[in-house]
Amino acid sequence: MSTASGTAFMKLSCHCGANSFSFPVVLPINKKYKSIRLCVCSDCRYQNGTLAGSFVPAPSVPFDPDSPPSGITVYRSSDIAARYFCSTCSCQLLFRQSLPELAKDEGNGFWIATGGLQLPSGEQFEVDAVNFVDCALDGGLASWLPSQSINKTLQANINVEDVSALEIAAKDIDNTDILEGKCHCGKVNIALSRPGQGENELPPKTWGDNTDLMVPYYTPREKQPPIVSENPWWIREEQVPGKGKRFLGGLCTCASCRTIAGVEVQSWIFVPTVCIKLKLPDGSVTEWPSREQLVTDERFENVIGTYQSTAGDPGVLRGYCKTCGANIFWDGLTRQGLIDISAGIFTHRGIREEAWIEWWTERVSYVEDAEGRHCIGQCLEQGLKDWKKRLGGHV
Template sequence: MADEKTIISSSCHCGSSNYSFEVSTSTLPIQQLLCHCDNSRRISGCLFTSYVPVPLDNPAPKLESLTAYHSSDILTRWFCGSCGTHMYLEYKHDGHFEVSHGSVKDSEGVLEFMGHMWIGDTKDGGASDWMPTFGGKAAKRWLGEPENSDEAPLKWKEQDTAASTASRGDKLRAHCHCGGVEFFISEPNEESLKASSPLPDLLVPYNSGRSAENPDNKPWWLSEDRSKHLAGTCACNSCRQISGFDITPWTFVPVGSLTLANNEPFHHGFGTLKSYRSSPIAKRWFCDTCGANVFYDSDERPTLLDISVGLLDAESGARAEEWLEWEKGRVSFRDDAHNNSLINTLQEGLEKWEQQG
């Protein structure tokens, strides 16, 4: 009896890069771990990444419209030079490709997440603390390479990196993997209240069916005591398709709280940034060299930027809790999720994380 095949298709946001490949249906779902390594965070702007391996008997994807970035001696990363979507890993030892999970169409049932790897790079556990189980089973938690490193207990932290004792300093550095994009974030102050937003965005997504107006310009981008910047997780289609990954973590920062590496006031188009208009009202900015997802920039609120949390260099670790107040009540645009099991796991984990304080 012939082995049945399942076709898996992927595409970048702008549609210039498309790829389909076959896997044996009997091998689905493919067991996979979420990667929390420094390289992945700095290159994607996300707190974790995942990929679908392509069997070697498939033709290689066409790479003409993509930009190569040699992130290590092990592999090359390929991203769309027009919209920034991270599409592929190409491994040098055998030439096999892996496709970014967020670029895959109809991904439910393609991957079965079993745990986390390279937690040690996060210093504070990163997003692995929000997903301690998958499918009711305790998630594997590797500090480094799976099976070849120690396992990390829940609430693992590198010694002396707790957010409660971390030194916040005057400014928080943010940078992509290649260093072509670098800037600094200042702590909230009275100037932060001068930013404006007609929509509450993360708190009440515009497609939620509820009021999405902010007539009193409530500064939702700050914590309640106004000492931290708000941060949250987004599962919307455009964020997923543009980053190439299921969840994009954003923090919301007034433009007046940003400075460039040379101490100049913030302005668009510095360093290796490239822009892509993802909708009639919004631009995405990414590094043209390494493909890092950097900013979401809305025409409706030009004084406020969404910044990818994976680029932050906080002393406490990847979650940057001495700087950020995480929204734990919802994964924004949860209804858009193309992998409901993963998003439900994240949502439940965030709620429990909030209850535990």
């Protein structure tokens, strides 16, 4: 913990740099400004596309809520809540509750989405609480905190035993033939069919380099496992015999995902594009569009915003809902017919859809990017292992 005194700044910025804010704070910084609240409510999951939002209270008012900067899109997720995201890169920046009791608060009801937030030098975030766990029928991201941490962080009088009970109860929810997902406003609707049903999902028609989730980026090429044509890493074995193969899913704490989603932990599903159907607002259903179509075809361009690669992400194209800002997909040049889709948009049944997704428990992707920022990445790595153990070693 920093022992400095005086005044410093908490600095908030998005990935593309179009929006930035500075919040003056007195040192040593008040604990509440560095104590992250993870939120697994349905609004946060559908609106940012991840399994949880992450927030700290704003120490001051960033702008007039009725007149936000021109580079910000405002989405009202309820009668009392407004969310502010970058119109260019989609980074979730701020959330505001317009409640009378917060009108005189120092931040006037504003909360900062922590993904793009930097604390003064020497300070580090910590997880203070996980809110609205009862909105996730299986415990959501809270299930993946280390067992010894759950009682300390969960709110609404939910403890580790309650979370375990939620996990067991969720197993009884019926399987589905199609996995449906949609953003908060409902303009982006995606339907997934089971993987492993056709040769188009196998190399060379569908291709992807080893993912950092399974093979750390620093692994020398000659030591990386080969891509097995008959059983590639993105197609996983069925959870229950007869229910069909699954997609691989995992968590990522890389700096790019963090500053584009605006949250500390992004959650992805790796999906062959032949398994994806996109329903447009006019009711028409189409195959997943090509990169070129997403950028130039107004049928898709009017609904899904795209953010092109930067120096830090060469060849990467990301997509988001233009209306509510939900992160939708990641597509890279090291892939062919295989994209990452944000897992949060598939949680409308309140579960992690384990009959469709094998959640990787051995690593959080780019966990090294979170070092010196907080311990959330390492906590989740341990928590995923604890979760797998609770389930008898089979997820």
